[in-house]
Amino acid sequence: MAETDPLRAAMIEAAERQLASSSDHEVATRAVCEAVGVSQPVLYRLFGDKRGLLDAVADHGYERYAALKAAQERTGDPVADLRAGWDGHMAFAQANPALYQLMFTPRPWSHSTARDRVMDLLVAALTRCAAAGALKVEPRTAAQLILSANIGTALHHLARPALFDDPALSHRMRDAVFSHVLAEPPAQQDADPLRAAALRLRAQLRLGGTEALEPAETALLERWLERITQP
Amino acid sequence: MAETDPLRAAMIEAAERQLASSSDHEVATRAVCEAVGVSQPVLYRLFGDKRGLLDAVADHGYERYAALKAAQERTGDPVADLRAGWDGHMAFAQANPALYQLMFTPRPWSHSTARDRVMDLLVAALTRCAAAGALKVEPRTAAQLILSANIGTALHHLARPALFDDPALSHRMRDAVFSHVLAEPPAQQDADPLRAAALRLRAQLRLGGTEALEPAETALLERWLERITQP
DNA sequence: TCTGCCATGAAATCAATGATACCGACAGAC
DNA sequence: GTCTGTCGGTATCATTGATTTCATGGCAGA
DSSP states (O other): OOOOOHHHHHHHHHHHHHHHHSTTSOOOHHHHHHHHTOOHHHHHHHHSSHHHHHHHHHHHHHHHHHHHHHHHOOSSOHHHHHHHHHHHHHHHHHHOHHHHHHHHSOOTTOOOOHHHHHHHHHHHHHHHHHHTTOBSSOHHHHHHHHHHHHHHHHHHHHHOTTTOOTTHHHHHHHHHHHHHHBOOSSOOOOSOHHHHHHHHHHHHHHHHOOSSSOHHHHHHHHHHHHHHTOO | OOOOOHHHHHHHHHHHHHHHHSTTSOOOHHHHHHHHTOOHHHHHHHHSSHHHHHHHHHHHHHHHHHHHHHHHOOSSOHHHHHHHHHHHHHHHHHHOHHHHHHHHSOOTTOOOOHHHHHHHHHHHHHHHHHHTTOBSSOHHHHHHHHHHHHHHHHHHHHHOTTTOOTTHHHHHHHHHHHHHHBOOSSOOOOSOHHHHHHHHHHHHHHHHOOSSSOHHHHHHHHHHHHHHTOO
């Protein structure tokens, strides 16, 4: 995962700098090469083509994003972490608008994994919530909802900063989605306590597994729990 | 509003066709000119530059969008219309992915009004809901929430169609945002009936105005209502 | 130590494309 | 009838993504 090629890293950073400073969110391969003092064929040998360079920039952006997440999470309350994660996402978008669009706006032919890895991070955070019994839908479903809403809100903020009475709108959206995804705060009697318990156990299993059962037994248990927690 | 210049209209349609069929969501000014049998300077006289052409394509996309909305709305239940509007938005995105991104993805230097006009359409639909007493926040606030979520969900669908267990995810998001924005379905006792009544009157005023008051009186009433409905 | 190979990178160049300068033609006004 | 201005075309420039071709230097093996 570490960047082993210093030249490659330098070109990625130069490209990101030019992306951030260019007025039209564009970057010229020539300018990137000149910035690091090499000629164009080097770029094409390292990245294949311009899309490859942009993919690398997006993936590098993910590293920054993940570092920011790692620095702020795990307060002990997974739901509080989740809320902080939403705000951190918004802050990242505002701090790196061009990079953010590169990472989260659909680009044809893009092979960047930034978006999926952000989703994985979110699924992990949600699985911790589920293990605490705080989730009322599948972590993957919740992740898609939250990420879509987060990206939509951030892009709206970038497109129309004037309309955006920050951060009230962001928090409204956050609360709307979270309340649809999180269980009621207190130990409110669940309509189906069996299903609730099954969901909880399933999340705990995914989180750490168990050594009390054989792998085959665990797999079968997984399938039973899946049937119990079916809508 | 009507397109009076047939040449201009032809170029916009050619550009939209090429945008939809191109694999990278790009369009070449030369190709557009050749498609309609004129030379490049014509394009630059009509649209200024390539961005002007793309803005015109986006605005033309809005016309199609508005026509779709006009064809489906007004069933008598403004809330049902709102739900149908969400689904119509998703369908438009799926049917015209490239055009959709052009319209709703932030583009530096864009002067297209498509996004704002879609927002206006949504505010109008929400004002009808407010007039029926079905809204618990300001129409403009609700519009920003709904549009952001709708765009975020649609872009997620375009970026990761495989993950998207359509239309369940879209409807989850819709319900989450709507339940945060709409009043409870039955005539549940409002916590602050005065404020509720004021909100309702305010929406009715905006919808149709009144001839019982002078314009200056109406303006003052507006400001009073604003103070009453303040958080 | 010499020799040949190959990885690396630079110069020059190609091709596509956004944008413009300049010219000609036709229509309507006076 | 001539003048003017709008409209469109030809030719051209400039930028930029991408490639071809050639030089260089280090390393393996004899």
